[in-house]
Amino acid sequence: MYAFLSDLHRRPEPFSTYSTDILWTDAHLAQEMLAHHLSQDTPLASRTLNVIEMTVEWIEKTVGISGRRLCDLGCGPGLYATRFAERGAYVKGIDFSANSIAYAEAHAKLPQSSRGTVTYRVANYLTDPLPGEQDVVTLIYCDYCPLSPAQRALLLAKIRQMLAPAGRFVLDVVSDAGFANVKNNSRFGRRYMNGFWSAEDYFAFHHTFRYDADRLALDRFTIVEQDRTWEVFNWLQYFTPETLAAELRAAGFKVLETAPGFDKLQDTFVVVATPKEGERLQSC
Numbered sequence: 001m002y003a004f005l006s007d008l009h010r011r012p013e014p015f016s017t018y019s020t021d022i023l024w025t026d027a028h029l030a031q032e033m034l035a036h037h038l039s040q041d042t043p044l045a046s047r048t049l050n051v052i053e054m055t056v057e058w059i060e061k062t063v064g065i066s067g068r069r070l071c072d073l074g075c076g077p078g079l080y081a082t083r084f085a086e087r088g089a090y091v092k093g094i095d096f097s098a099n100s101i102a103y104a105e106a107h108a109k110l111p112q113s114s115r116g117t118v119t120y121r122v123a124n125y126l127t128d129p130l131p132g133e134q135d136v137v138t139l140i141y142c143d144y145c146p147l148s149p150a151q152r153a154l155l156l157a158k159i160r161q162m163l164a165p166a167g168r169f170v171l172d173v174v175s176d177a178g179f180a181n182v183k184n185n186s187r188f189g190r191r192y193m194n195g196f197w198s199a200e201d202y203f204a205f206h207h208t209f210r211y212d213a214d215r216l217a218l219d220r221f222t223i224v225e226q227d228r229t230w231e232v233f234n235w236l237q238y239f240t241p242e243t244l245a246a247e248l249r250a251a252g253f254k255v256l257e258t259a260p261g262f263d264k265l266q267d268t269f270v271v272v273a274t275p276k277e278g279e280r281l282q283s284c
């Protein structure tokens, strides 16, 4: 028991474990996350509908949506994808949560007035082939931030391949300003987070670790059930416009636009980037 508790208190190496997928693909957790996506009471999985509307409107105004081929990576239950299609985009929504995609497909009926279309696919955007020749690729709700530097580089390379010349990549990230609020912390409870982690009885340890030099935070959840003990590591990389632009540049993108996020609950910013050679092609 002493060794177990000591291990829980030891800060792991940055990005030493990737387990974000469990949150979205475990049968019980996927149901919980879908409920959070759709709830207007919690911003845990998706933002509230008024923030989503404002974000879609901003993307429409900034990069254009109507008549565009648009791929929404990590589309969840399609809250953005349907709105993009209603505004005339030909949308492909991609997510590795079969549960969320099933919900999105069941609710994909667009109003008759919509000019666009929407289709969905269950796929992992880090490991599966992705569609090419897209005018716009979106990655919304800070989904870039739980990824390790190697995963981020891999994803950016894949997104560059997806984009048509002069295509636009739109993503949002948590801003460095929010890192000041992260506190090292330890919590413990029976059925912690109101039964979120399992339908069965369980105890959970929740440790938050700061990594000051890396502007990185980890929420480490250790779930102890009668027959098994398992963990979820939630990493969150904080960015400044400069650190994000440097990563995008290293992957062959150029930043065209940076703007504050619309979510008042979280300090975020939005970036629009384009492949460097796309810019050249466009200006030739």
Ligand SMILES: C[S@@+](CC[C@H](N)C(=O)[O-])C[C@H]1O[C@@H](n2cnc3c(N)ncnc32)[C@H](O)[C@@H]1O
Pocket: 020, 024, 037, 044, 045, 046, 047, 073, 074, 075, 076, 077, 079, 080, 094, 095, 096, 097, 100, 123, 124, 125, 126, 139, 140, 141, 143
């Ligand atoms: C925070 S939610 C945001 C969902 C949606 N963009 C929204 O804001 O409503 C993250 C989504 O990304 C999906 N996701 C995370 N990693 C993924 C991966 N490697 N491949 C595909 N989908 C992924 C999750 O299943 C989840 O639906």
